[in-house]
Amino acid sequence: MALKAKQLSAPIGADLLPQLMREAALPLEESERIPMDKLVPASKEWNFYAPLPDDKMLELIESIRENGLLHPIVVWKRKDAPTMVLSGHNRLEAYKKLYQATGDEQYAAIPCMVKTDLTPAQAQEIVVDSNWVQRTLSPSEKARSIRQKYALAGRKARAANGSEHTSTYDIIAQQYGLSGRQIARYVKLGSLQEDLLRLLDSGALSVAAGVKFADLPPQQQALAAQCVAQHGVKGVKLAACKPGISDEELKRLFQPEKPKQQYVTVQMEVPASLQQEFLHMAQHWLKERVGAP
DSSP, rough: OOOOOOBBBBTTTHHHHHHHHHHHHHOGGGGGEEEEGEEEOOTTTTTOOOOOHHHHHHHHHHHHHHHOSOOOEEOOTTTTEEEEEEEHHHHHHHHHHHHHHHGGGGEEEEEEEEEEEEOOOHHHHHHHHHHHSSSSSOOOHHHHHHHHHHHHHHHEEETTTTOOEEOOOOOOOOTTTTOOHHOOOHHHHTTTTTTHHHHHHHHHHHHHHHHTTTTOOOHHHHHHHHHHHOSSSSOOHHHHOTTOOOHHHHHHTTTTTOOOOOOOOOOOOOOOOHHHHHHHHHHHHHHHHHOOO
């Protein structure tokens, strides 16, 4: 359930999202140009987001070529380590391609909004927040983003009055414009194995099923992924999918129920002398056709 508006003490880096949104709109004149060969991308653990598809990258390259870069990228200038890109990996890639294609020195360095006083947790949160704000994410990217955000924020946050505790789900929900219930579901989905996340992105796995399968250990999640790929999730008895379920029970959840055989009563008149013969013949025929005893 989402919170009503009130003052909350925010989790680590929670002020970074509105600040990041303001800085994303700053003019290039307030940025610093940094040579591209001095920049390194954020680690895959932080920046797990898919790069732009080729057609969208071409659109971005053409936009930069015609209109220039509209907003600076965000980087983290660290002591004794290369400067890391936190927001703008696709824009940096577009700059690289333009420089390779044209050799124009204007693309040898890219405008950057430089951060210096960050903790690793705050830097990681900028990667998550900026992708949430700037991109259309797949269901799995949303789930992994919110799970990382939740891990960075901590399990609980105290309200401003110092006596009431508010779920971190609701605090993140306020920042991301979702409900606390949605945040909780995404946190669970973020623990799914890769095969299930791919099925979630393809639409073969429903969110409700994903939340259920998230409670299973990794080996059973892999088994669930195989079952979903073979049978789909339509008609799956999700309510019975609980921690501690056996592999055989899990497989049976995906087996469609056989339709119940319907019976009718048939009345016929036969000569009394043929009664036993007729009954024997009818029973034999039923046993061959429907397995009746």
